[in-house]
Amino acid sequence: MDGEVTEGLMCSEELSLRALRQVPHVAPGDDVAALIDAALRAEALTLADCDVLVVCSKILAKAEDRYLDLSTLEPSPAALELAARSGKDARLVEAILQESERVSRVGRDALIVRHKSGHVSANAGIDQSNVRPPHADQGSGPWVLRLPIDSDAAAEHLRQQLSATWHARIAVIISDSFGRPLRVGTVGTAIGCAGIDPLFDQRGKTDLFGRTLEHTISATADQIAAAADLIAGQAAEGRPVVRVRGLKFPPSERGASVLSRPPGEDLYL
C-alpha cells in the first residue's frame, strides 16, 4: 500500500465512520491500545491499511493518570488576578496556567490559553466533567483531568502498537472538543496525530480550469476529528473511539503540532 499512495491525501468518494461500543472505562495505567484492540475484536471489526482511529483525549489522559486534585494547589498571584477577572476558581486557574505557555483571552467565565503543546483552547483543555479518579479517596478534590502529556507521542504509540497487531498501516488522531473564535459551538479538534499528514497541501495543483490553486491547505486531521465527534457522543453514551475508513494517504511523520499556528504568524492570538 505504501508504494501506491505517495501524492498526499487522495479524494475518496466514500467514507464510513464507526464508533466502537465496547471500549470500557479507562483507569490509570491501562493499556489503551489493548483495550481498543479488545473492543474491535468484541465487535468483529478489523483495522486495515489507511484506517484512521480517532481517540478521545480523555481516555488517554485517564490512562496517564492526568488527574489533579485542585485542593493541593496554591494559586500564584497571577492565578489570583486571572481568577478575579474571569470569575473562575483560583485553584483551577492555577492548574490552567501550569499547563499553558501564554494567556490568549480572558473574559467572564472564560480563560483561553495556549497550551504547552501549542493548541489554543479554553482552560488548557482541563476537563471538569466525568472526573472521578479511582484514587479519589486520596484527596479532598475537586478533581480535574488535564490533557495527555504529549498527544502526538500518545498517537504515535497507539499507531505503532495497533499497526503491528493488525499488520496494517493505520493512522491515529487524538481529539478533543474545542470551542473556536468567531463561531458558536465546539468541534472535534486534532491535538495528536500519527501516520497521516494533519495538513493536505493542494498548493501547486491545478483547479478545474488549469489555474494553479492558491491558499489551499486543508486541515485534514481536524476535519477527521470533527467528523468522528458527530458519533463519538459526549454524554452518557460515551463512545471514545471511532474508526474512519475510506481515506487514502501516504505515510507521514508530522504530528498535530503543525496545526497550531505560531503566535507570530497569527492575526488573532
Place this chain on the structure above:
Amino acid sequence: MDGEVTEGLMCSEELSLRALRQVPHVAPGDDVAALIDAALRAEALTLADCDVLVVCSKILAKAEDRYLDLSTLEPSPAALELAARSGKDARLVEAILQESERVSRVGRDALIVRHKSGHVSANAGIDQSNVRPPHADQGSGPWVLRLPIDSDAAAEHLRQQLSATWHARIAVIISDSFGRPLRVGTVGTAIGCAGIDPLFDQRGKTDLFGRTLEHTISATADQIAAAADLIAGQAAEGRPVVRVRGLKFPPSERGASVLSRPPGEDLYL
C-alpha cells in the same frame, strides 16, 4: 420519523458519506436541486429521512450568477487604504467590502472580514479560482465569484425541493472552506443550513457520572461540513455534493447564522 426524533441530535454509531460523482458544471440560472436529483438517480443513490446533503457554496453561487467583473469596480478610499495595507488588488478589496459589514483583521495578503451573513472569513468568501463565467466575453475581467446571496435561504430552497421529490425529511448544509484563527489549514464550514439544528445543545444532559454537562454545545453543522470536505475534493476532481447518512435528528427551523457569534460576545473579533 418526525414523531420519533424530538430530543436533538441522536448519537448514531455509524456514519456514511458519499460524494456524488456526476454533478455537472453549473451555469447561471441552473436549477441546482434538479441537477442534484439527476446526479443521484444516475448513480442509483437515494435520499431517505435524516440524510444530510452537503452542497459546496460555489455551485449555488454560479447558479445565482454571483460572478463579478472586477474591472467594473471603482475602489473607494477605504478600499484603496486596505489594499495598500494588505497588498491586495484594490478592486478585489472593493468587492470584499461591498460584501461585508466590518473588517476583522488586515495582514500581509490577508483581509478577514465579517460577511453580511455574519460569517467571518478571508476575502468575504470571494473566490478567485475556478472562476470563468459563461458570459466572460461580456467583460474584461478578472472575474471573481461571490458567496450566494442568502445561503440559509438557498439551503431551505434545496431542502424543500429535494424533500418533496424524494418524500423524505432531509437536511441541507451549504459549505465553504474557511481558514480559522489560531489554527493552520481550512476546514469545511456551514454557511447555510436547513432542516437540522446547526447546534447540538447537550446542556442539561448528564455525563457518565450523573454530573450535569456544562458548556457542551456542539457545532453539528460545521462538523458535518468538515466531514464532507474530506471527500468533496477541491481540485480537478470537483465533487460538490456529499450525502451524509446515519445521523438522527428532529426538524429544525434554525439556519447557519446561529453559528456566527455576535461581535459583542466574541473575545477575538
